[in-house]
Amino acid sequence: MAFDPQAYRPERNILSLGDAFYDRVTAANFPETRLRFRNDRAAAEVGLAGLDDAEWVRHFGRFVPLPGSLEQPLALRYHGHQFRTYNPDLGDGRGFTFAQLRDDRARLMDLGTKGSGQTPWSRFGDGRLTLKGGVREVLASEMLEALGVPTSRSFSLIETGEELERNDEPSPTRSAVLVRLSHGHIRIGTFQRLAYLRDEDGLRRLTAYVLRDLYGEDSDDPVRLLSLVVERTARLAARYMAAGFVHGVLNSDNINVTGESFDYGPWRFAPTWEPAFVAAYFDQTGLYAFGRQPEAIHWDAMQLAVALRPLVEAEPLIAELDRFPAHYQPAVTDAILWRLGRRPRSAEEDRATVQEVERALRTTGVGIDRFFFDAFAQRLPESYGAEWDAARALLDRHAPRKPRDHAYWNGAPRSMLIEEVEAIWSAIAQADDWAPFHDALAHIRAMAVALA
Incomplete structure (x- = not known):
């Protein structure tokens, strides 16, 4: 059937x-x-x-x-x-x-x-x-x-x-x-349209729909909705950073209120930890650069709060918006430790480890995918040099969260940098050869199993 x-x-x-x-x-x-x-x-x-x-x-x-x-x-x-x-x-x-x-x-x-x-x-x-x-x-x-x-x-x-x-x-x-x-x-922009049209009944109906049908909550409270969206989008921003991903177009019509990323146009993965790296050629001011993505998503969440203002006083909405950094900081720490294959220790130690890793990535220019591959669940190789000693010492304090025993770790890191994407497309465009595309998907899925 x-x-x-x-x-x-x-x-x-x-x-x-x-x-x-x-x-x-x-x-x-x-x-x-x-x-x-x-x-x-x-x-x-x-x-x-x-x-x-x-x-x-x-x-x-x-x-x-x-x-x-x-x-x-x-x-x-x-x-x-x-x-x-x-x-x-x-x-x-x-x-x-x-x-x-x-x-x-x-x-x-x-x-x-x-x-x-x-x-x-x-x-x-x-x-x-x-x-x-x-x-x-x-x-x-x-x-x-x-x-x-x-x-x-x-x-x-x-x-x-x-x-x-x-x-x-x-x-x-x-x-x-x-x-x-x-x-x-349902996007933040879906709410913005109703606020623009001064459709309070529509705002109430949409708020109830999202809480009931997408969050499974028996509520129509706009403050509760904003609280959930702030938490979910802060987690999304954190996961973007740990992945080294640049969406490129973080407009409010591209932010799903469930905190799920979607609609991939000019995206890129950053080759190195460069906060100013941009994905879209038309992002001339770097508004949506790699390092500014948490700020951009927080700004979009602010637009949801503005759209919900006809339904509730400003103070509780502002209070929820102000919690974005408190959600983001532990989320990015958890995400980076997860990709490193390490178990958390304490909030203070975990944050110190992640800050030192970010500093070393930024100052040494080591490739993001290469680093996470080399560091997953094992001691960072000595070949990284003395510039990595502080990060290495902190990482060594974190126990592995799973063995490094999948066959994926015997090969090379899977990345999806622009040159690799263009090579996959070139094979399709020039010879209708889909083998590199399917090979890439198989390698990505092997990596997923190795990381999970």
Whole structure:
């Protein structure tokens, strides 16, 4: 049976918000549908691993509705600050929410698209996704998942047979449609739109929906919502740092209120611990640079507080916002110790260790991925030199959290720097050779097991 009766649990809870929150849309009719990637691990968690390839393409390339879920795709409405400038002309312009269903942890999940065609919010865009953009999103989400970052997961990538014109890559270029599995697609910008429209009833309804359906809490308290979002987004910022990841576009419409990272465009992994490293060529002021990501995410959380202000007095919202650093500091310490394969000792000792590691990484220019590979669950090699003596002494005080016995540790560190991404894409673009892409995914998943 294609749909596992034990694991497949379709939902349509988002319809409870009402038509003012979305537009019903129709997917583009693509000239072809060539399956390039399917995430059977994620599919098993939502009861869809039993679909054969033809059924898979029918649902995730032609967008035939999943039984019991949404009967028509929904393009969600939202606003947002883009590089600190407010934009009220946003919304799902090349994607939609296709289905909702429960995962094996009983969480309400969305299957959302990227590149599925034009919507009322496309403005002057064609609603499409380049195949290169889809490949990059798969690589980013798989790498982040392996490194312990809360992230959406690339569920499906299907090449669609159109030629696209783009200004930022050689054109014409190949097209694709991506489906991602996410713990909701409600953004900070979703709340900002309602505040902009002075829709207090809508704000209350959305607050209750997020608390009930995404956080599992019987509450409609906006202060409680902000508290949860501040905690989750602080953890996200910490995990970005430990992963050496630069999202590139941390606008308020790109921040999911569940604290789950998503929508990977100009992302990069930093080769070294350089706080000023940026991912996007258009980020000329370094607003979203590697070292400024916690600040940027905190600022976005502030915009949620502003949006919730019509529902509650300012003081309790300010109090929750002020807790962001208190959540972030232990979270980044825990995340870096986790990637180092070390057990915590005490808050004071743990923070001292992490601060010294960060200092040494920054001043010596050692590669981030090389360092974490060499240091995982073992003494830092003497070849690192005297500049690392203080960090080495502090690391030696932390017991390993798991043995270094996986075969992954016998090879080389898996990284996903821009040169590696471009090499993977070059093989596809020049010879339709997908072997480097699949080899990279296999190596990433081996790393995930070694780290977990």
